[in-house]
Amino acid sequence: MLNSPICKMLGIQYPVFQGGMAWIADAKLAAAVSNAGGLGIISAMNADADYLRGQIKKARELTDKPIGVNVMLMSPHAQEAAQVICEEKVEVVTTGAGLPTKFMPAWIKAGVKVIPVVPSTGIAKMVERAGATAVIAEGGESGGHVGDLTTMTLVPQVCDAVKIPVLAAGGIGDGRGMAAAFMLGAIGVQCGTCFLLAKECDVHENYKKRVIAAKDIDTIVTGKRLGHPVRVLKNSFAREFFRMEYDSSISNEEIEKFGTGALRMAAKEGDEQKGSFMAGQISGMLKEEKTASQIILDMVSQAEQLLKGASAWVK
Numbered sequence: 001m002l003n004s005p006i007c008k009m010l011g012i013q014y015p016v017f018q019g020g021m022a023w024i025a026d027a028k029l030a031a032a033v034s035n036a037g038g039l040g041i042i043s044a045m046n047a048d049a050d051y052l053r054g055q056i057k058k059a060r061e062l063t064d065k066p067i068g069v070n071v072m073l074m075s076p077h078a079q080e081a082a083q084v085i086c087e088e089k090v091e092v093v094t095t096g097a098g099l100p101t102k103f104m105p106a107w108i109k110a111g112v113k114v115i116p117v118v119p120s121t122g123i124a125k126m127v128e129r130a131g132a133t134a135v136i137a138e139g140g141e142s143g144g145h146v147g148d149l150t151t152m153t154l155v156p157q158v159c160d161a162v163k164i165p166v167l168a169a170g171g172i173g174d175g176r177g178m179a180a181a182f183m184l185g186a187i188g189v190q191c192g193t194c195f196l197l198a199k200e201c202d203v204h205e206n207y208k209k210r211v212i213a214a215k216d217i218d219t220i221v222t223g224k225r226l227g228h229p230v231r232v233l234k235n236s237f238a239r240e241f242f243r244m245e246y247d248s249s250i251s252n253e254e255i256e257k258f259g260t261g262a263l264r265m266a267a268k269e270g271d272e273q274k275g276s277f278m279a280g281q282i283s284g285m286l287k288e289e290k291t292a293s294q295i296i297l298d299m300v301s302q303a304e305q306l307l308k309g310a311s312a313w314v315k
Helices: 005-010 027-035 049-062 078-087 104-109 121-129 151-161 175-183 205-213 236-245 252-259 262-269 281-285 292-313
Strands: 016-018 040-043 067-072 092-096 135-138 166-169 189-191 219-222 230-233
Touching: 016 027, 016 040, 016 292, 027 040, 027 049, 027 067, 027 292, 040 049, 049 067, 049 078, 067 078, 078 104, 121 135, 121 151, 135 151, 151 166, 151 175, 175 189, 175 292, 205 262, 219 236, 236 252
Parallel strands: 016 189, 040 067, 067 092, 135 166, 166 189
Antiparallel strands: 219 230
């Protein structure tokens, strides 16, 4: 069995986090992942305090295992979310799309373990100094908001830069990716795209079908001009967004307006023309729905087999 210090640290069975995907990572999915032995994470997204509190309470009804909340720091409700996390005594908070340092003293005082997603060694060092329990080094292969560095290059550099534990994310969807993450120095993984196909995930069926149908070259990164690049599956919306970015006659405000609400249209309405189907480069590897438990057990079992056989390469 895989023996990772992050499991003892957080009280989970397997070193697998489920990504905090906006409009997707709700109480039902998070509870299913936590019940399966990983760390389920609720997305605070752009919702207000009442929504987040309700999701946390619902998750508590569905599982007695630890859960996490992901705070998108660009959200206008980030301050409210930060307070709810303290009040509801959430075990873990992950963060993205910004620096969490102003919220960290309150979280740490409340006993919340803070594990930010980081795209570079500089940010990893910054959150370590602020008291982070661990960091998630996420490469640009992932779906949603991405950085420039790949997982293969980012993870070992972050591991060298900080003394706190590092989890790997971006392009990890099976045991091969998990085993590779351990070899790069990580002590666990965070996965998002593969959990889109969890049977407990209530994302629109069209979203799941698009992931299953995707090939290896079917994602594109948009939003670089706006300063917040996002990896999505190619469709009419993504191609038009990409085109608009390279048209100097179109303002940033017009582009932002064009993208407003597109993720919700994909996740909740399944709009294949106007929706933004955020997904990672591993989409081409994913071919079927499974329960959250099957996803985690298949990943861990394959990683164990590969790591046990690694000695075959050393003479």
